[in-house]
Amino acid sequence: MLTVSGLLTRAGSFRLGPLDLSVPGGRVLVVLGPSGAGKSMLLDTIAGFRTPRHGRVRLDGQDITGLPADLRRIGVVFQDAALFPHLSVRDNVGFAPALRGHRRSPEAGELLARFGIAHLARRSPRSLSGGERQRVALARALAARPAALLLDEPLSALDQPVREELREVLRATLRDLAVPAIHVTHDRDEALRLADDLAILDAGTLRQTGPAAELTRRPTDGATARLLGWAELGPTRHDTGGLHVGDLPIDPAVLGNGATRGTVYYRPEEVLLGGPDRHSSPALRVRARVLEVVRTVPLARVLLGTTPPLAALVLHRDLDGLGGEVEVTVPREALRLIEPATPVSEVAAENRRAGRPSSEVD
Known part of the structure; x- marks a missing residue:
């Protein structure tokens, strides 16, 4: 040990x-x-x-x-x-x-x-x-x-x-x-x-x-x-229509612990585009326009015209025929609410005020 x-x-x-x-x-x-x-x-x-x-x-x-x-x-x-x-x-x-x-x-x-x-x-x-x-x-x-x-x-x-x-x-x-x-x-x-x-x-x-x-x-x-591959979607807001991130409706039941305030993160590789409905009650489902396809390796990145914008990581073989509008589904397990952060620690604040450290402390 x-x-x-x-x-x-x-x-x-x-x-x-x-x-x-x-x-x-x-x-x-x-x-x-x-x-x-x-x-x-x-x-x-x-x-x-x-x-x-x-x-x-x-x-x-x-x-x-x-x-x-x-x-x-x-x-x-x-x-x-x-x-x-x-x-x-x-x-x-x-x-x-x-x-x-x-x-x-x-x-x-x-x-x-x-x-x-x-x-x-x-x-x-x-x-x-x-x-x-x-x-x-x-x-x-x-x-x-x-x-x-x-x-x-x-x-x-x-x-x-x-x-x-x-x-x-x-x-x-x-x-x-x-x-x-x-x-x-x-x-x-x-x-x-x-x-x-x-x-x-x-x-x-x-x-x-x-x-x-x-x-x-x-x-x-x-x-x-962010370090573990989650992408930031944005902060939550409440209105008469329920819980939203920007214009995107979010099912509050998926956020857990009754919390509804904070910033929502999602996993781009779990975002589903088109195809059969495999989630009867997903965290998020909308129709969106495909803005751009970036053929990165091993997964291609598909940028979607939502507010705020979503990105999906998909197999290259699934790009055929992808264009115009598609149905976008985000499963429950691919969405996470991070509650408002506590004030930054004294150590982190001190280090950030000091600027970028030398390479020896990397």
């Missing part, structure tokens, strides 16, 4: 925390947030590269807050791989076993094979592609037999095909480990592919934590909703 409690640290005018996190062995916590949220700063503090102002870091019940980084038994994989340029691929991976007296560790050979880089064993890091360097960095981190693993956006600098391929290798590797792992990213798809649990970090403040599936279905604030 890796536990962070009451952690607070600073970099110049930027403040992170206080925050609490807990990662059981064998689970992957993905910290998702925009650039400048404090994600790298969090990992640096857990790893021992930065000293917190307050709080504790515990690993398997031991307080490691005061230990230097090399005594924490925590493996770290950075965005730029940070390989030893004077060592071969094999020697990079075997570096930690060599420190333990194993010059020809079978463990290193197994890891080279696992990550598909055995044929690169004698190569210099300078001769490798970005994806190959990250495979070596992951193998090197695991060769140290860490009690916990931290991954600082290791895939973000890679081209998309390489990133997607290595994401699957990383996912399988993390599933095989019995140690707690924290992976930070600003990529929603990457987060949802790798995470058992999610933590949403924004402007140095932890917004929401919990199982990934639960957060995706039930975000509790606007920042979390």
Whole structure:
């Protein structure tokens, strides 16, 4: 178990925390947030590269807050791989076993094979592609037999095909480990592919934590909703005709807990266009004009002439014959009301007043 409690640290005018996190062995916590949220700063503090102002870091019940980084038994994989340029691929991976007296560790050979880089064993890091360097960095981190693993956006600098391929290798590797792992990213798809649990970090403040599936279905604030793919529809209003967002009538029964004030969010990939009626009592049903079709990949984006505007993400095969007016249906589960936010936290307000932080706190 890796536990962070009451952690607070600073970099110049930027403040992170206080925050609490807990990662059981064998689970992957993905910290998702925009650039400048404090994600790298969090990992640096857990790893021992930065000293917190307050709080504790515990690993398997031991307080490691005061230990230097090399005594924490925590493996770290950075965005730029940070390989030893004077060592071969094999020697990079075997570096930690060599420190333990194993010059020809079978463990290193197994890891080279696992990550598909055995044929690169004698190569210099300078001769490798970005994806190959990250495979070596992951193998090197695991060769140290860490009690916990931290991954600082290791895939973000890679081209998309390489990133997607290595994401699957990383996912399988993390599933095989019995140690707690924290992976930070600003990529929603990457987060949802790798995470058992999610933590949403924004402007140095932890917004929401919990199982990934639960957060995706039930975000509790606007920042979390947007990061997890919900689109903002707009604020609710009441009139003699009932509950509306702009000109769109909303069934108040779908909003839950009797709440009717706040901002409504929806999932564009759940918006249905035309076709048979599969929802006898949807949250929203209107007829709307198709304004534009943007053929993005893998789903096309269809922009609709409603007030406020709606967008639908649909399969390309469903675009045939789509034009003019269509029936638009939004299912209950694709609509969510976020109640008026409490005043922004002191930490977030302070960080936003200070402006964009440096890249070291990303």
